[in-house]
Amino acid sequence: MADKDRFLMGCGAGFSGDRIDAPVSVVGCIARSGRPGAIMFETLAERTLALGQVARRDDPTKGYEPLLAELVGPVLPDCMRNGIPIIGNFGAANPPAAAALLRRLAREAGLPDIRIAVVLGDDIRETITLQDLEVWEGDTGLHGGTAAPTSTMVAANVYLGARQIADALLQGAQIVVTGRVADPALALGPLAAHFGWGWEDWDRLAAGTLVGHLLECGSQVTGGYYADPGYKDVPRPEAIGFPIAEVSADGSFVMTKAPGTGGLVSVRTVTEQVLYEMHDPAAYLTPDVTLDVTGIKLEEIGPDRVRVTGVRGWPLPPSLKATVSFPGDWLGEAEISYAGPNAMARARLAADVIGRRIDMRRLPVRRRLDLIGALSVFDSDQGSLALETAGELAEVRMRLAVSGAERLPVEQSLQEVLALLCCGPAGGGGMRSRVQNRIRTVSYLVPRNMVSPSVEFCA
Amino acid sequence: MSAATVPLHEIAHGRAGDKGNRLNVSVIAYSAELWPLILAQVTEDRVHDLFRHRGATRVVRYVLPNLRALNLVIDEVLEGGVNSSLNLDVHGKTNSFRVLGMPVEVPDALLPRLAAMRRG
Numbered sequence: 001m002a003d004k005d006r007f008l009m010g011c012g013a014g015f016s017g018d019r020i021d022a023p024v025s026v027v028g029c030i031a032r033s034g035r036p037g038a039i040m041f042e043t044l045a046e047r048t049l050a051l052g053q054v055a056r057r058d059d060p061t062k063g064y065e066p067l068l069a070e071l072v073g074p075v076l077p078d079c080m081r082n083g084i085p086i087i088g089n090f091g092a093a094n095p096p097a098a099a100a101l102l103r104r105l106a107r108e109a110g111l112p113d114i115r116i117a118v119v120l121g122d123d124i125r126e127t128i129t130l131q132d133l134e135v136w137e138g139d140t141g142l143h144g145g146t147a148a149p150t151s152t153m154v155a156a157n158v159y160l161g162a163r164q165i166a167d168a169l170l171q172g173a174q175i176v177v178t179g180r181v182a183d184p185a186l187a188l189g190p191l192a193a194h195f196g197w198g199w200e201d202w203d204r205l206a207a208g209t210l211v212g213h214l215l216e217c218g219s220q221v222t223g224g225y226y227a228d229p230g231y232k233d234v235p236r237p238e239a240i241g242f243p244i245a246e247v248s249a250d251g252s253f254v255m256t257k258a259p260g261t262g263g264l265v266s267v268r269t270v271t272e273q274v275l276y277e278m279h280d281p282a283a284y285l286t287p288d289v290t291l292d293v294t295g296i297k298l299e300e301i302g303p304d305r306v307r308v309t310g311v312r313g314w315p316l317p318p319s320l321k322a323t324v325s326f327p328g329d330w331l332g333e334a335e336i337s338y339a340g341p342n343a344m345a346r347a348r349l350a351a352d353v354i355g356r357r358i359d360m361r362r363l364p365v366r367r368r369l370d371l372i373g374a375l376s377v378f379d380s381d382q383g384s385l386a387l388e389t390a391g392e393l394a395e396v397r398m399r400l401a402v403s404g405a406e407r408l409p410v411e412q413s414l415q416e417v418l419a420l421l422c423c424g425p426a427g428g429g430g431m432r433s434r435v436q437n438r439i440r441t442v443s444y445l446v447p448r449n450m451v452s453p454s455v456e457f458c459a
Numbered sequence: 460m461s462a463a464t465v466p467l468h469e470i471a472h473g474r475a476g477d478k479g480n481r482l483n484v485s486v487i488a489y490s491a492e493l494w495p496l497i498l499a500q501v502t503e504d505r506v507h508d509l510f511r512h513r514g515a516t517r518v519v520r521y522v523l524p525n526l527r528a529l530n531l532v533i534d535e536v537l538e539g540g541v542n543s544s545l546n547l548d549v550h551g552k553t554n555s556f557r558v559l560g561m562p563v564e565v566p567d568a569l570l571p572r573l574a575a576m577r578r579g
Contacts, residue, residue, distance in 0.1 A: 047541070225474065231577055232472055268472065268487065268579075271526050275485035277476035279532050281521050294523060310525075328542060368545035377548040378557050381538060384512040401545040440542045443479070 006254075007194045008037030009187050009211055010244040013071055013088075014218025016043040020070045022218065022242045027075040029244055029258035031082040036194060037244075038169075039079065040186035041071060041088035042216045049180060050155040050325035050439045052093030053125075063094030068101060076102070077109045085169055087186050091118065091177040093155065099177045099458045114175065117168035121453035122180040124322060125156040128450060136321060136443040154439060158322040158446050160453050161287030162208070163199065165189025168455045180323070182286045184212025187245070195249045205289040206313025207251025213284070213291070214255060214273050214308075218242050221255060221273040222304075223263030236262025252309045254301065265304040274298075283314070285321075290314040319445040328440035332365075332402045332410035334417035334433035335372070338425070339395040346425040347371050347396035353424060354400050357416045363409040365402040372397035397430075410435055461567050468559040469573055471497055475555035480540045481532060482551045484558045488527040490576040492569065498522065500563045501529055509557055510536045531558065 008030045012023030023039060030037035043065045056063025065071070068090050079086050091098040095118045106114045130150045157180035166189045168176045176189070188208035191197070197204040214221045219240040227234040234240070241261025247253040255265055274293055278284055284291040292312040299307045338347040351369040358367055369383065370376035373396045379385045402413040414433040421431060470493040473485045486501055488494040507518040515536040520529055537551045538544040548554075565573070 228472065231468070266579075271487050271528055272472070272474040272485060274526065275483070275487075275523075275528060275530050276474055277478060277483065278530060279478070279481070279483060281523055281530055294525065296525060298526065331545075366545065370547060372547070377546060377553045380513045381545055399547065401547070403543065403545055438542065 006035055006246040006248055007191060008033055008035050008244055008246055009191060009215065010037060010039045011042070011215035011218050011242050012039050012075065013041040013043050014216060014220060015045060016048050016065055016067070018043070018218055020067060021074075023071065023075045025258035025261050026242050026244055027078050027082075027084060030084055031078055036083070038085045038087060038190040039075070040190075040212070040215060041086070041090055042183050042186055042218070043067075043071070044089040044092055044180065046323055046441055047325065047439050049093055049157055049323070050441070053155040053325075056093045061097050064092045064098035064101070065090035068098055069105060072102065073105050076105055077111065080106065080111050080114055080174060085174055085176065085190060087165055087176045087178075087190060089178045089181055089183070089186060091179045093123070093179065095120065095177045095179050096458065099175075102175055102177070103458060115172050116175045116177065116458045117171070117173035118456050118458060119160065119164040119168065119176065119178040119181065119453065120456060121164075121451060122157045122160050122178070123155075124158050124446065124451065125153055128156060128446070130324065130444070133322070133444040133446060136445050152326050153324055154327060155325040156322060158320045158451050159287055160320070160451075161185050162188035162192055163288070164453045164455050166193040169193040171455070171457070173457070182288070183216035184209040184286055185288065187212030187215050188288060191247055199288070200315075202289055202313030202315060203311065204251045204313070206291045207253065207311040208247070209284075209286050209289055209291045209313070210274070210293065210296070210308065210311050211245045211247055211253055214270065215243050215245060217273065217276065219263060220276065221269055222257045222265050223269055226269055226272065232268065234262070234264060238262065251311060252307065255306045255308060256304055265306055267298045267300055267306055270298055270306045270308070285317045287316065287320055289316050319447055320451060322444045322446045324442050324444055326440045326442070328438035329403045329405060330407045330410040330435060331438050332414045332433065332435045333399065334414040334431065335397050335399045336417055336420055336424075336428045337395060337397045337430040338428055340427065341392070343396050344371070344374060344393050346427060347374075347398045349425045350398045350420055350428060353420070354398075354416055358402075358413055361412065363413050364406075365404040365409050365413050367413065368401045370399040370401070372399050407435065407437075462564040463567055463570055464562045465565050466559065467497075467501065467561045467563050468556070470563065470565060471559065473555045473559060475552050477537060477540060477550045477552070480537050481534050482536050482554060484531045484533070484555050486529040486531065486558060489579070491527060493576065494524075494527040496563060496565060497529065501531075501558075501561065505561060506531050506533065506558060509561065513538065
């Protein structure tokens with residue numbers, strides 16, 4: 001297939017909080033190529049949407065991606081002038097408000113007439129009753145993951161597919177704002193619209209889904225989250241180029257990035273990202289298709305160019321997945337450092353004292369104590385692993401984490417770490433603490449006939 | 460043929476991701492020669508042993524010869540995941556390197572070439 005027939009699908013953000021200068025090289029590369037293309041922004045983690053609902057409740061003009069203007073603003077004019085549609089789930093809990101902001105940014109950039117579409121229908125909080133739905137066990141025993149009253153829901157959003165995104169683009173949208181959609185749909189939508197793939201053309205839909213799966217975490221396929229010095233080195237990790245997939249009509253594609261950027265694209269970076277957050281590699285479920293990567297072939301065909309072929313697809317699953325959020329527990333964390341001679345023994349004594357103080361005060365919290373620098377993230381809450389510290393550590397940081405249904409006992413527990421500054425072992429310093437109200441999520445399966453997605457163009 | 464014991468990290472790379480209370484870790488051979496060693500030694504039981512202390516109930520190993528990779532899916536290992544975990548790493552993302560710390564046996568004849576294999 002001739003180069004000019006390829007569609008360039010780029011990614012400008014892989015999560016809320018990603019590098020805000022990342023989209024520039026992607027848009028520049030697509031624009032200079034002279035080929036058709038689009039750019040996606042994925043900024044919506046599982047809990048982000050519930051935080052958006054809370055923000056929207058406090059202010060009806062909020063609830064979308066807080067960094068939207070910083071992320072999209074700098075590339076908006078170039079995208080519009082070069083015919084590069086922008087697709088993003090940055091609408092979060094309030095896609096119409098995100099669209100209004102983008103409209104304002106476009107006007108300020110001298111582009112008064114762009115067509116912005118909003119995908120609606122993912123927010124099912126007002127239309128469903130939890131008793132009618134089946135809890136999805138695919139998350140396996142998220143603690144407290146059982147049914148709760150519908151009235152306590154903070155957010156309930158179903159993962160929509162790519163069809164509404166494709167419809168919006170076919171109707172001339174230059175920007176498509178969504179709330180919750182399956183992340184890969186942000187790429188599959190523009191690809192299906194461009195190539196005219198049928199919605200039962202499973203192999204093509206699966207290929208577009210794999211493109212989206214590889215792009216959805218941004219630089220994680222181009223050298224981000226990859227460097228392991230001396231083992232897997234990454235050139236210029238401070239300037240990693242975000243990914244661009246050159247997709248052919250048959251669904252085969254080349255994963256690459258803009259010339260002159262840092263990072264790398266290799267069979268190794270692509271393999272790590274193919275399997276990222278994947279369970280059964282023969283059946284990765286999405287709203288549009290069941291993706292099968294067990295027969296894919298990866299080939300390095302040039303510097304920072306990996307060709308992907310052999311993607312298979314199977315019919316779509318009967319139900320959609322929804323994430324429902326509820327108010328969760330209070331999580332408190334506090335840390336304090338010990339350094340120099342006998343640091344380890346002093347940190348251990350500090351942890352021991354904290355445990356005794358919480359017991360003495362009978363604070364109703366679940367707790368965990370870590371010795372950061374010696375043993376923390378690999379251990380259980382009970383501290384079942386043996387400390388393997390052969391010699392003295394230069395520095396150790398004692399950490400307390402507590403969880404409770406009420407805020408007060410959590411704060412009282414953290415206050416015990418503060419009290420170590422006077423009452424604890426010698427030489428403790430650098431105490432920091434924070435309390436947060438967590439959001440608890442439960443996944444449900446929603447019959448497709450209970451969901452009515454739609455596309456609206458903004459006036 | 461004599462063999463040396465080295466961390467899996469010498470012959471494989473990988474990445475961890477979470478979905479709820481379930482963790483997946485990929486283990487990818489640095490070269491075709493190393494793939495049979497990984498296939499033979501990185502078993503469901505041995506991986507389970509690395510996570511029993513955190514309450515893991517099951518490990519399923521998916522084999523992808525086309526990618527010279529294993530996908531290890533570990534159930535109930537994240538103390539409830541982002542809903543309720545007290546672990547500093549609520550998503551469990553550091554655990555790729557717990558798996559890569561597993562000791563494996565590598566034939567002596569391959570040892571001098573491991574660094575070259577990693578460079579690819």
